[in-house]
Amino acid sequence: MHKKLFIPGPIEIAPEILNAMATPMIGHRMPEYAHLHKGVTDKLKKLMFTEERVFLATSSAFGVMEGAVRNLVGKRCANFCNGAFSDKWHNVTLACGKEADAFKAEWGEPITPEMVDAALATGKYDSMTLIHNETSTGVMSPLPEIAEVLRKYPEVLSIVDTVSSMSALKIPVADLGIDCCIFGVQKAFALPPGLAVFSASERALERAKTVPGRGYYFDFLEFAAADEKDNTPSTPCISLIYAMDLQLDRIFAEGMEQRWQRHADMAQFMRNWAQEHGFGLLAAPPYRSVTLTCATNDRGVNLAQMKKQLGERGFAFDDGYGKLKGKTFRVAHMGDMQLSDLKEITAEMEQILQADKD
Ligand SMILES: *Cc1c(COP(=O)(O)O)cnc(C)c1O
Numbered sequence: 001m002h003k004k005l006f007i008p009g010p011i012e013i014a015p016e017i018l019n020a021m022a023t024p025m026i027g028h029r030m031p032e033y034a035h036l037h038k039g040v041t042d043k044l045k046k047l048m049f050t051e052e053r054v055f056l057a058t059s060s061a062f063g064v065m066e067g068a069v070r071n072l073v074g075k076r077c078a079n080f081c082n083g084a085f086s087d088k089w090h091n092v093t094l095a096c097g098k099e100a101d102a103f104k105a106e107w108g109e110p111i112t113p114e115m116v117d118a119a120l121a122t123g124k125y126d127s128m129t130l131i132h133n134e135t136s137t138g139v140m141s142p143l144p145e146i147a148e149v150l151r152k153y154p155e156v157l158s159i160v161d162t163v164s165s166m167s168a169l170k171i172p173v174a175d176l177g178i179d180c181c182i183f184g185v186q187k188a189f190a191l192p193p194g195l196a197v198f199s200a201s202e203r204a205l206e207r208a209k210t211v212p213g214r215g216y217y218f219d220f221l222e223f224a225a226a227d228e229k230d231n232t233p234s235t236p237c238i239s240l241i242y243a244m245d246l247q248l249d250r251i252f253a254e255g256m257e258q259r260w261q262r263h264a265d266m267a268q269f270m271r272n273w274a275q276e277h278g279f280g281l282l283a284a285p286p287y288r289s290v291t292l293t294c295a296t297n298d299r300g301v302n303l304a305q306m307k308k309q310l311g312e313r314g315f316a317f318d319d320g321y322g323k324l325k326g327k328t329f330r331v332a333h334m335g336d337m338q339l340s341d342l343k344e345i346t347a348e349m350e351q352i353l354q355a356d357k358d
Contacts, residue, residue: 003316006345008135008164008292008332009187017191020246021239028238034230040241041230043248047256048181049172050199055223056244057196058237061163061184064196066092067218068129068159068180071208073098075126078119078156080111082141083134084322085161093129097213101125107324108294110141110287113149120153126207127157133165135187136321138294138330139283140165147176157204164188166197167251168263168291168334179204185240188291190335191247195240200224250336263290266333266342273346277353282328291334296327301353303329309352315345 005012026032037056044054057064069077069092077098079090082105093100103119105111111130120128128150133140143160150158157179162171164187173181179201186193200208200220208220216222222233251259270293271281278299281288297303303319303326310317320328333342 001314003311003314004341004345005316006331006341007316007318008330008334010193011187011190011332011335012337012341013190013192014250014336017243017247020243021192023239023242025238028231028235033238036238036241036245037232037236038230040245040248041227043245043252044197047167047248047251048199049170050174050181052174052199052201053205053224053227054197054199055220055227056232056236056241057198057218057223058194058232058235058240059196059218060186060193061161061182061196062088062092063218064182064198065089065129065159065161066096067215067220068182068198069093069098069127070096070218071211071214071220072157072159072180072204073100073127074207074211076100076124078103078116078125078128080116080119080128080130080141081105082109082111082137082139083107083131084136085163086111086129086131086134089129089131089161107137108139108282110139110283111146113142113145116146117149117152120149120156125153125156127159129159129161131161131163132171133162133289133291135164135289135292135330137282137324137328138289138292139287140289141287143171143176147178150177157201157207162188164289164291164334167256167259169260170256173199177201185244187332188334189244189247190337191240191243194237195244262338263333266337266339267291267293269339269342270331270333270346273342277350279329282324292330292332294324294328294330297329301356306349306352310345310348313348315348317345 185191274295280296
């Protein structure tokens with residue numbers, strides 16, 4: 001039995017997207033591929049509000065997250081950490097042999113502009129990493145305010161992960177001045193995993209020229225050179241790029257504003273439901289994610305049991321990430337999901353909670 005995915009990634013994929021992936025294969029050095037590639041990257045630029053280069057990498061998000069660090073950290077990197085993915089990014093930065101410091105907020109707290117200002121004011125850093133939407137905790141850090149602070153530090157390249165937020169709300173990459181914006185596609189984009197997208201500003205590409213040890217697979221300069229021919233350095237996941245092409249058309253057909261509103265509505269519904277049913281919310285109001293809700297287990301439900309019972313009913317449910325397992329649960333509301341999907345899973349949860357009480 002297929003379990004309908006309510007976990008924060010991978011998420012449910014529309015049947016027409018799966019069909020698009022069955023499109024007959026083409027060679028990546030054939031003109032047909034260049035045409036597909038240019039169409040997709042142009043649409044991505046529109047979605048990301050940038051005229052800068054946008055590249056397609058065949059990997060999960062962490063491939064490019066590692067690649068960005070290898071390409072863009074010259075002197076020392078400030079890694080801002082407030083959950084599992086951002087903590088890991090710091091370890092990845094160190095594993096790449098880079099000098100780096102972690103600036104940590106508690107899990108459930110955002111990264112604040114003040115934290116970023118204090119760290120960068122030391123003058124020690126030429127690069128920083130930030131996760132916009134910490135999927136492990138359902139916390140969305142205030143990107144516009146942080147971007148404002150970054151303007152004071154033109155020597156610092158900003159590397160921002162929008163894996164679980166891009167397309168769910170407006171993220172104007174160029175206006176924000178993000179030098180490298182990265183996302184994978186199995187979360188907010190509702191595509192099967194295996195493709196990552198990233199933008200690179202001119203100054204990011206200039207920096208890469210001065211940084212040794214970029215490797216090959218994620219060398220930004222290789223991507224830039226291939227991009228001149230609407231291509232990728234090595235063979236891309238063409239089937240997924242077909243899927244991305246269709247998904248972008250579907251996003252524009254829905255309308256970006258409508259898509260943002262749908263996410264805001266779903267988030268509001270899920271937060272209300274949690275609070276009306278005896279649960280709390282891990283994040284403070286301004287920092288609650290629009291793509292997933294992380295509820296605190298205030299009523300002391302056996303979440304492992306809930307996960308099992310929902311599984312038997314055909315729903316994949318998340319009972320907390322890492323050290324938050326059992327203490328929180330997360331419900332995704334991203335990609336193609338609709339309010340009706342949330343009503344479906346919450347109705348099941350209500351039945352299970354009621355049966356528990358009886
Ligand atoms: C899922 C996730 C990642 C990791 O992505 P992979 O595709 O598994 O490499 C990184 N950052 C965030 C915010 C995520 O949600």
